[in-house]
Amino acid sequence: MKKKGLIILFAVLAVIGLIIGVVAGSYNGLVEQRETVDNAQSQISVQLQRRADLIPNFVATVKGYSNYEQETYTAVTEARAAVSGAKTASEQADASAQLDKAINVWVNAVTEAYPDLKANEQYKGLQDELAGTENRLAVARKDYNEAAKEYNVAVKRFPKNIIAGMFGFSQVDYFEAQAGTENVPQVSFD
Numbered sequence: 001m002k003k004k005g006l007i008i009l010f011a012v013l014a015v016i017g018l019i020i021g022v023v024a025g026s027y028n029g030l031v032e033q034r035e036t037v038d039n040a041q042s043q044i045s046v047q048l049q050r051r052a053d054l055i056p057n058f059v060a061t062v063k064g065y066s067n068y069e070q071e072t073y074t075a076v077t078e079a080r081a082a083v084s085g086a087k088t089a090s091e092q093a094d095a096s097a098q099l100d101k102a103i104n105v106w107v108n109a110v111t112e113a114y115p116d117l118k119a120n121e122q123y124k125g126l127q128d129e130l131a132g133t134e135n136r137l138a139v140a141r142k143d144y145n146e147a148a149k150e151y152n153v154a155v156k157r158f159p160k161n162i163i164a165g166m167f168g169f170s171q172v173d174y175f176e177a178q179a180g181t182e183n184v185p186q187v188s189f190d
Helices: 002-065 070-085 089-113 115-119 121-156 160-167
Strands: none
Touching: 002 070, 002 089, 002 121, 002 160, 070 089, 089 121, 121 160
């Protein structure tokens, strides 16, 4: 009788251990995936900030070359500030779209008004930097959305969905561009 009781006790302890192992493994997996999403979002922030940081140099180059227009400068400055203040993926998408629009309008207006500006070496260098940053930003957005997809699937899939619900893991938003921003801003002036 004693032997049978010990077997039952060990079986119960094994089942409890297995349950604890599954819960701990699921929890740790969700934590790791959430950190991957957070890291990917921070990479978007880095590239958005890099782009925003290039703008003052771009502005200074154009300002030194032309009769600068205050209205377009204000739009670019406000859009740049919005990028710096964006925290979530949707805020970053909105701020990015605002900056894309401001850069596109501003750059096109300036180059139409001052066609010789295209030959300025500093201007060309800044154009290349901006184009490179746009490419890095596209990659960072893609990486974020892939990490968000993996995390969201894990949060929804059984049995992790139970663990996710118990510990407050919820889905994250994808980085989506606003309607009408399907086209990358034109940074080449040929």
